[in-house]
Amino acid sequence: MTAATGSYLFDNGSAHAAGQHRCLAAWLDPVSVEALRAGGVRPGMRCLDVGTGAGSVALWLAGQVAPGGSVLATDLVPLPVPERPGLVVRRHDVVRDELPEGAFDLVHARLVLSHLPERDAVLARLFAALRPGGVLHLLEFDAEYAPLLTAPDARARQLYERYQQAKLRAFRARGSHQGWGRECADALLRAGFTDVEARARIDLLAPGTPQLEMQLHNTGHLREALLREGLSDDELAELRGLFADPRFLACSNVVYAVRGRRP
Numbered sequence: 001m002t003a004a005t006g007s008y009l010f011d012n013g014s015a016h017a018a019g020q021h022r023c024l025a026a027w028l029d030p031v032s033v034e035a036l037r038a039g040g041v042r043p044g045m046r047c048l049d050v051g052t053g054a055g056s057v058a059l060w061l062a063g064q065v066a067p068g069g070s071v072l073a074t075d076l077v078p079l080p081v082p083e084r085p086g087l088v089v090r091r092h093d094v095v096r097d098e099l100p101e102g103a104f105d106l107v108h109a110r111l112v113l114s115h116l117p118e119r120d121a122v123l124a125r126l127f128a129a130l131r132p133g134g135v136l137h138l139l140e141f142d143a144e145y146a147p148l149l150t151a152p153d154a155r156a157r158q159l160y161e162r163y164q165q166a167k168l169r170a171f172r173a174r175g176s177h178q179g180w181g182r183e184c185a186d187a188l189l190r191a192g193f194t195d196v197e198a199r200a201r202i203d204l205l206a207p208g209t210p211q212l213e214m215q216l217h218n219t220g221h222l223r224e225a226l227l228r229e230g231l232s233d234d235e236l237a238e239l240r241g242l243f244a245d246p247r248f249l250a251c252s253n254v255v256y257a258v259r260g261r262r263p
Helices: 017-038 058-066 118-127 152-174 184-190 210-221 223-228 233-243
Strands: 046-050 070-075 087-091 104-110 130-142 148-150 194-201 249-252 254-261
Touching: 017 058, 017 104, 017 130, 017 210, 017 254, 046 058, 046 118, 046 254, 058 087, 058 104, 118 130, 118 184, 130 148, 130 152, 130 184, 148 152, 152 223, 152 233, 184 249, 210 223, 210 233, 223 233
Parallel strands: 046 070, 046 104, 070 087, 104 130
Antiparallel strands: 130 254, 148 249, 194 254
């Protein structure tokens, strides 16, 4: 991979990675758990968690599929995950490394495929990894939707808009499709999945929420990319102050929870 295309901006080796995953878990784990429950997770299932990050969903799954079930949690750079019976954490590149075919009853991937230029090929690989009747659960953003609702003044509004556009450009330069969340249900149908269902959710970015705290981490985690896209360190510091201002309020990205079954 090169820095221009195909590389992932959210490096698990970054000092900001733990904070990012903590915020994502606080925000999105309830959404993921609700979707997995609705999809029928139960004891004895064999599960694959792709892009497991800090492993919060994998840990929950391991508790749900016990006794007799198993969870394989994979990531390019796995973070430390507490040990659980039936849970195995493995370094794995879902784009390049093989997966066993017909091996899993359930596959979960959160905020993974939208970042991969090879997302259609990966979707086909996940389809093949499911046994007939197995279910794929995806959770993805439409990150092209993130309107500002209130701000202290016109400068703050302009700066927040520049920040959002800089992020989008940085991800697009690496082959990420930041609007893929609204397309992934159709992508599942085209990949051969049946019984495809989708739910959408929007939250608020307000001071003190994990949704907005994640943006604080982004100003550090994505600093080099944001600087390349035209922001300055002074403006990033100004954004951090804005995110602590009680007059700031914005909509989150649209969160899509989508699932489909391999016939």
